[in-house]
Amino acid sequence: MDTILAYFDGIPSSHRSLILVGGIAFFWLIEYLIPLFRFNYKKVNHAGINIFFTLTTIVVNFVLAFLLFKVSEWTVANNFGILQWIDLQFPELSAWWYVLIGVALLDFIGAWLAHYVEHRVPFFWRFHLVHHTDTHVDTTTANRHHPGESVIRFAFTLLGVFIVGAPVAIIMLYQSMSVVLSQFNHANINIPTKIDRWISYVIVSPNMHKVHHHHVLPYTDTNYGNIFSIWDHLFRTFAVKDPKTLVYGVDTYPDASENANLKSLLKIPFNKYRPPTTLHADE
Numbered sequence: 001m002d003t004i005l006a007y008f009d010g011i012p013s014s015h016r017s018l019i020l021v022g023g024i025a026f027f028w029l030i031e032y033l034i035p036l037f038r039f040n041y042k043k044v045n046h047a048g049i050n051i052f053f054t055l056t057t058i059v060v061n062f063v064l065a066f067l068l069f070k071v072s073e074w075t076v077a078n079n080f081g082i083l084q085w086i087d088l089q090f091p092e093l094s095a096w097w098y099v100l101i102g103v104a105l106l107d108f109i110g111a112w113l114a115h116y117v118e119h120r121v122p123f124f125w126r127f128h129l130v131h132h133t134d135t136h137v138d139t140t141t142a143n144r145h146h147p148g149e150s151v152i153r154f155a156f157t158l159l160g161v162f163i164v165g166a167p168v169a170i171i172m173l174y175q176s177m178s179v180v181l182s183q184f185n186h187a188n189i190n191i192p193t194k195i196d197r198w199i200s201y202v203i204v205s206p207n208m209h210k211v212h213h214h215h216v217l218p219y220t221d222t223n224y225g226n227i228f229s230i231w232d233h234l235f236r237t238f239a240v241k242d243p244k245t246l247v248y249g250v251d252t253y254p255d256a257s258e259n260a261n262l263k264s265l266l267k268i269p270f271n272k273y274r275p276p277t278t279l280h281a282d283e
Contacts, residue, residue: 001095008176009169016176020054023180027139027187036190036206036243039136047140049262053130054143060150064158071161072168081165102170103177104228109160111178111226114153116237119221124152126269132220133259133268135249137213142182148269174227181227185209204229211241215249 028047039046075081079088083102086093118128127149134141145153161171185204199205204225212223222239225232232238249259252274258264 001099004173005095005099005169008172009167011172011176016172019176020058020179023183024139027183027189031138031188034190036188036210039138039188041136043138046136046138046260049260049265050134050140050144052262053145053147054140056147057143057145057150060147061154064151064154067158068161068171069168071158072166072171075162075165076167079165081163083167083170084165099170099173102164102166103174104230105164106157106160106166106171106174107178107225107227108231109163110153110157110174112224112231114156115224115226116235117156118149118152119224122273124149126271126273127152129250129253129268130265132213132250133253133265134213135256135259136188137186137210137248138188139183139186141213142179142186146266146269177227185226200229202229203227204232207243208232208238208240210243210246210248211239213246213248214241215247215251215254220250 075084079085082105083098086098086101115128118124127146130146130149131141131144134144157175160166166174181203185206186209187206189206191199191206193207196205196207200208204223204227208223208229209225211219214220219239219241222237223232224237229238249256253259253268
């Protein structure tokens with residue numbers, strides 16, 4: 001574990017880029033081999049929109065990254081935060097447990113809680129809508145976030161670093177895992193139901209997360225997790241639905257052409273608010 005932490009403590013930017021691009025390429029290939037749905041779309045055109053949002057997310061995180069480092073350095077220097085307290089109280093604790101607790105808590109605050117709040121607060125939901133308007137969910141959808149949402153999610157990650165007292169190595173490990181697991185659980189891949197169910201007991205599986213992309217409530221407000229599935233089980237936001245019956249998108253933005261237009265997508269947060277029109281799924 002010390003070797004892993006040492007690597008992520010000084011991970012080069014080129015390696016982080018390789019993790020992002022390599023993950024997309026790997027799951028893109030698997031989608032061709034074992035697709036869950038055979039979408040009637042031009043995969044490259046669809047990816048172009050989502051890759052644009054991937055690039056804006058990279059820019060936002062790159063510009064604000066210094067804040068993560070500053071907050072992390074401060075918490076470590078001042079023994080502030082959950083991990084710092086654990087280290088002081090239980091110095092004999094295995095590094096594996098230390099890292100697992102750190103990554104899990106960052107996943108809870110930076111991903112699950114951020115996602116949950118985005119669905120509960122209308123102002124945040126306006127930005128998150130861009131992610132949900134994708135009617136052809138695949139691995140590139142993982143990074144389909146409006147620049148405004150990227151800022152919101154960064155703020156929650158920053159809050160997580162502050163509360164957890166996470167050192168840089170754990171932050172980098174968490175972010176790398178977050179990228180790959182998000183690409184995995186959005187990937188348009190057909191995994192046997194039993195295997196997917198077993199996976200979902202520990203981490204967020206493709207079938208589990210796809211339920212969240214079903215176009216109507218209450219399914220849209222379930223399965224918020226990104227890395228670990230424990231948070232949805234713990235807070236009773238876990239839901240199951242036959243993946244073959246899913247309809248992707250969101251009921252307030254049903255126009256597929258509008259949802260594939262970059263200009264329209266960028267304007268969504270500033271349009272007149274469209275509250276959900278379907279309170280309960282009839283399926």
